[in-house]
Amino acid sequence: MEEVILQKIKELEQSHQVKILYACESGSRAWGFPSPDSDFDIRFIYTRHKDTYLSITEQRDVIEPPVDEVLDVSGWDIRKGLQLFLKSNAPLYEWLQSPIVYQEETDFKQTLKGLMEKYFSPRSGCHHYLSMAYNTFTNELEGDVVKVKKYFYVLRPMLACQWILAGKGVPPMxxxxxxxxxxxxAIQKEIDHLLEVKVNADEQTTIAPVLALHQWIAGTLEQCKQLSAELPAVRNDTTELDVLFRKYIAYDF
Structure with missing residues (x-):
């Protein structure tokens, strides 16, 4: 499958006349709990030729090919990526930590990864992950049966929020x-059981709600909500990232 993905990356570079600086896996395969039929969630950061950034014509800042049953591919222009990095965008900070890398040109990824702790906003990160966890818990884990995968779509962001609140900095992917x-x-054992079910079942597999896990999640989310409200905002200027922007758009491809 990796060969198919690499070929897709080359096709996108050629058809859009861009250079993809960094491409990685961003979904359940990178998180560590894929199902046998999980798709491939490929995300990337790209740069155009430097002259396009000096044009009065604005270029689209995303590339989003049609999604199919196997590949979900999309990417951001480097300017958009750096703007979101400045704002401590949680998904981007995850991409930079992905254990599955498909393409890496220059030291772009390593440079940004080295700046994450400096630019990371605990308040922004907590609000992002808490919102994800709450929405999924409220909307997807109600009823007589629930999808197994939805437990992990609550647990992962909830634990990321706890990681931040514990003062550990940028949460791992x-x-x-x-x-x-x-x-x-007891909670660890419940999670072990759910993981065993998930890795051997398809994405649509359902089970009866796990009451003990529900109660623990509800209590933890409420605690995270109260603690995250006390986090201060973090603001950084653009000077350092402007320098990086000029560096990488000068990359000759």
Whole structure:
């Protein structure tokens, strides 16, 4: 499958006349809990020729090919990526940590990764992850049966929020690291069971709600909500990222 993905990256570079500086896996395969039929969520940052950034004509800042059953591919222009990095965009900070990298040109990824702690906003990160967890818990884990995968779509962002509140900085992308925060052995066993089900079942597999897990999640989310409200905002200027922008658009491709 990697060969198919690399070929797709080349096709996008040629058809859009861009250079993809960094491409990675961003979904359940990178998080560490894919199902047998999970698609491939490929995200990337690209740059155009430097002259296009000096034109009075604005260029579209995203590339979004049609999604199919196997590949979900999309990317951001470097200017958009750096603007979002400045705002401590949580998905971008995850991409930079992905354990599955498809393409990496220059030191772009490593440079930004080295700046994450400096630009990371605990307040912004907490609000992002808490919103994700709350929305999924409220809308997807109600009823007599629930999709197994939705538990992980609550647990991962909720634990990321806890990671931030514990003062650990940028939360890791991988679920296995995040779950080290859980000290309740009974909850760990419930999660082990859900992981076993998920890795052997398709994306639509449902089970009866796990009451103990529901109660623990509800209590943890409420605690995170109260603590995150006390986090201060973080503001950075653009000077350092402007320098990086000029550096990487000068990249000759």
């Amino acid at each position: 991988e679920f296995a690291t995040l779950r080290t925060l859980i000290t309740d052995e």
